[in-house]
Amino acid sequence: MYLEHLSLTDFRSYAQVDLSLEPGPTVLVGANGIGKTNLMEALGYLATLSSHRVSSDAPLLRFGTDRALVRARLVRGEQATVLELEINAGKANRARINRSNPVRARDILGICRTVLFAPEDLSLVKGDPSHRRRFLDELLATLIPRHAATRSDYDRVLKQRNALLKSGRAGRFTSGHEATLDVWDQHMAKAGAELLHARLALLENIQPHLDHAYRQLTDGSKAALAVYRSSLVDLADDDATLGFSPGLPTGAQQEDLAHLSVEELTDRYVAAFAASRKREIERGISLVGPHRDDVELILGQAPAKGYASHGETWSLALSLRLASYYVMLDDGQIEGAAPILILDDVFAELDVQRRRRLAAIVAGAEQVLVTAAVDADIPPELSGRRVQVVSGGIDERG
Known part of the structure; x- marks a missing residue:
């Protein structure tokens, strides 16, 4: 599976943004705080109906608005699916599949599959149950x-x-x-x-x-x-x-x-x-x-909790996410159903050796989306398309 197009309306910092993607590695580069993670968060939310950053939906809506829209065109094998998710303030979220009549948000679970790696994953090892x-x-x-x-x-x-x-x-x-x-x-x-x-x-x-x-x-x-x-x-x-x-x-x-x-x-x-x-x-x-x-x-x-070193803690947290990726690969009953891998600002947290090992593991995935503040953080194993994220949108560079 891969994400062909992502569109956000009134999601986090974006009034409107559109991003076209293709299979293989894509690196979104931009200064810290510019909105790279917001794009990855929206895709992760479409897959799980929850954010890896906050526990409620309210912060996902652009300030002053009462709803946000996330639209994605996903390609699985020869089949394309368009998902639309409406995140509402104070009432139930709604979804559409291929522009059909609205359904409950949870009815789209399982259609978009992602595995998201993020600095917050340290809580999987160090955090509470x-x-x-x-x-x-x-x-x-x-x-x-x-x-x-x-x-x-x-x-x-x-x-x-x-x-x-x-x-x-x-x-x-x-x-x-x-x-x-x-x-x-x-x-x-x-x-x-x-x-x-x-x-x-x-x-x-x-x-x-x-x-x-x-x-x-x-x-x-x-x-x-x-x-x-x-x-x-x-x-x-x-x-x-x-x-x-x-x-x-x-x-x-x-x-x-x-x-x-x-x-x-x-x-x-x-x-x-x-x-x-x-x-x-x-x-x-x-x-x-x-x-x-x-x-x-x-x-x-x-x-691990209380005994693992910082490097071991990071490796174990990443291993849990990789394990979920492998489980999804085992589960895929349809050709092209492999999950989209998202590495959100992870490489800046790792030493050179762990960067290269992680990059080598994920490089062969059907689609890998990576965010980084600088190109230098990205190992050569993930060389591929670069997209520049700027204030309020993106500047694609091929």
Whole structure:
């Protein structure tokens, strides 16, 4: 797959901008703060319906406007698809596929596939568990779009259940509340089991690619491992770490979850909710569920978080993105369905050796879009077309 044309209206700093592209590497060069990342962010948003920079849609709209438009013409094999996404302030976003009638934004998930590398990716290793959960869930929605609804359903049930638990914490918990909580437990157990089952299957597919990618980017002296830490396992009395203990995986319980069906995981959640009910009412929040889980990243024999060097942290973060790229390649059922690779201001953060290794890995992709402040940051392996980004637009140089 490659992006043939991108058009933005009232997106971030752009009142209007159009960019024509072609397969192979393209480097967008321009001063910091000029708008290079805004272009890449728009394409990434079209693929995942979320920004890698902000958690809400409001900053995506040009100041003073109430909507933004992202249009893209994508080519997959012999087929071209035009996607249009309308990002609205204060109401639901809408989309069009090949200029058809408007559909829900999430109906376009899976059509545009991208893998975006950015400085923010350090949070995948150094940040809190929400960053790693989001990594899994976004990749899930790209590979299997119905799982966007799975996550949405879980979040809706979690919100309702937490509201009920807060009532109990305030001293208003009655027998009626108890019966209602039983019902919400069933709903949350089913939604949580579906989400957990999908995450575990995805992580199993990611693991060999993660280790392979890390060895590609480094001298290969350490293995990279990702271990799912579920709040279903080893329920702890310690409120701060309820659900799992930090450190290396030691038992078979975490692995056991991967072999359970959705129905069996549902039963485990129901039992876990019952065991945790008193503490949950006391605290007014749900203490068990996929929203409390983490993916522990390990290099060699030590957890990466807190132990990895800066270079190792960068390599591991990049390896997670490369692993998602390889998983998408494995998944492609249609010729030309490889994802678009986006490297947003990444090379400036890497030493020369890692720059060249990363460039050599991605150079053969169908389309690679790179942003850089100066040409000197780009390794020769990615020599190709250059586009100059200037204030308010672009100046193509062939």
